[in-house]
Amino acid sequence: MAGRLALPDTMRRSTILAALLTLAVPLAAHAKEDLQPPPVPANLAVPAGHEAFLMTFAVGTQNYVCLPTATGYGWGFFGPQATLFGDEDEQVLTHFLSSDPDGTARPTWLHSKDSSAVWGAVSASATSATAPEFVMPGAIPWLLLEVVDGEPGPDGGDRLIDAAYIHRVNTFGGAAPASGCAAVSDVGKRALVPYTTEYWFYRER
Secondary structure (H helix, E strand, O other), rough: OOOOOOOOOOOHHHHHHHHHHHHHHHHOOOOOHHOOOOOOOHHOOOOEEEEEEEEEEEEEEEEEEEEEEEEEEEEEEEEEEEEEEOOHHHHEEEEEEEEEOOEEEEEEEEEOOOOOEEEEEEEEEEEEOOOOOOOOOOOOOOEEEEEEEOOOOOOOOOOOOOOOOOEEEEEEEEEEOOOOOOOHHHHHEEEEEEEEEEEEEEEOO
């Protein structure tokens, strides 16, 4: 979509993302037996009978576009774009918005090795206002997502398709800008806001 990028200059963006990438290294994906899911607000609890089988650390952007609203103008979310890292800073997954097999646009996780994919829908969320002991001010909400569809990779890869629930926790950054979308001249402007988070994947025990 046409419009001016509501972003810092290139050098500053590179510095921010390099720093966030550095944070990803010690929080790599772990083997199933090492996984210790973090505490979460009660409304984000994964249903009984499920176990964590994958944790990754994501570095990317939450992407917004300035749009007209019923009361003026506001930043509309148009999807994430993130790389999810595993052991030894290895890329494990990518995360973005895409259409599920039924044609509904949903958050998507694609395995970088076998191209298996899952699509999620938000079941519950927690913000810095509702759960200040968990969520940092200025950070995007923590989420519990239910996996609503999945597909194996083109060669039958199935590393992701057992996932039933996903946590987005320990978020940093990513919130929509507080300004820059207030006039008709701003419509179409984009803001790609850096964020980091952990994504935890759960399957039936």
